[in-house]
Amino acid sequence: MGFYSNAIIPFFYDYSMDSKKINEGRKSILSRIAEEEILEIGFGTGINLKFYPQNVKRIIGIDANKGMLQQAQKKINNGRIEIELLEQSSESLPFPDNSLIAVASTYTLCSIKNINSALKEIHRVLKPGGKYYFLEHGLADNPKTQKWQHRLNPLQNIWADGCNLNRDMKMLITTAGLKIIDLKNYYIKRDPKIVGYMYEGIAIK
Ligand SMILES: C[S@@+](CC[C@H](N)C(=O)[O-])C[C@H]1O[C@@H](n2cnc3c(N)ncnc32)[C@H](O)[C@@H]1O
Structure with missing residues (x-):
């Protein structure tokens, strides 16, 4: 992983992704977590920490980028939540089959290179009945926007460190064997449509 990914991107994300309009979605999905323990994949710089509800007592945060976790570490203050970063x-995923009760991700599925493997891993580690909470941007609901998403995807991939604009999150999540029990699709107000089409919901194993 190069200097751009490791050093520049974490600062840029920590600033740009902690905005009022993005945080509305974070609050909305994370406030629904009913479990005490959760695995968050693509933990990033830890922006979600301030939105976890009171019942959450332990978080395992996984990220492939060390620079992201270094930023996240600064937000950990030995408060009410026990946090382990990997x-x-x-x-x-370094967990046995059927071992976790809940997994969460926000703005992460767009960036994972082998997205099918990652979703299969979420399915594998969840206990039967375990929940996957997600807030992800992806393929829009109209052909005109989709066309631009496909066109601009190679550029987005370069400047946004592997982010894809055109992933159909509903299809990908269900293909991995997870059953979506709740899904809200919407555009983030005043965001360009190519990046602002959201998939917010819960899937169950
Ligand atoms: C756009 S950032 C979002 C960070 C955070 N989830 C948030 O909502 O602010 C995407 C994150 O996914 C992480 N990521 C990308 N590929 C990954 C992988 N294969 N495994 C774990 N994390 C990954 C990146 O390092 C980055 O921190």
Whole structure:
């Protein structure tokens, strides 16, 4: 991983992704977590920490980028939540089958290179009945926007460190064997449509 990914991107994300309009979605999905323990994949710089509800007592945060976790570490203040950070790709999770009760991700599925493996891993480690909470941007609902998403994807991939604009999150999540029990699709107000089409919901194993 180069200097741009490791050093520049973490600062840029920590600033740009902690905005009011993005945080509305974070609050909305994370406030629904009913479990005490959760694995967050693509933990990033830890922006979600301030939105976890009171019932959450332990978080395992996984990210493939050490620079992201270094930024996240600064937000950990030995408060009410026990937090363990692991530098690890979510394409291969270091947990036994059927061992976790809940997994979460926000703005992460767009960036994982082998997205099918990562989602299969989430399915594998969840206990039957375990929940996957997600807030992800992806393929829009109209052909005109989709066309631009496909066109601009190679550029987005370069400047946004592997981010894809055109992933159909509903299809990918269900293909991995997870059953979506709740899904809200919407555009983030005043965001360009190519990056602002959201998939917010819960899937169950
Ligand atoms: C756009 S950032 C979002 C960070 C955070 N989830 C948030 O909502 O602010 C995408 C994150 O996914 C991480 N990521 C990309 N590929 C990954 C992989 N294979 N395994 C784990 N994390 C990965 C990146 O390092 C980055 O921190």
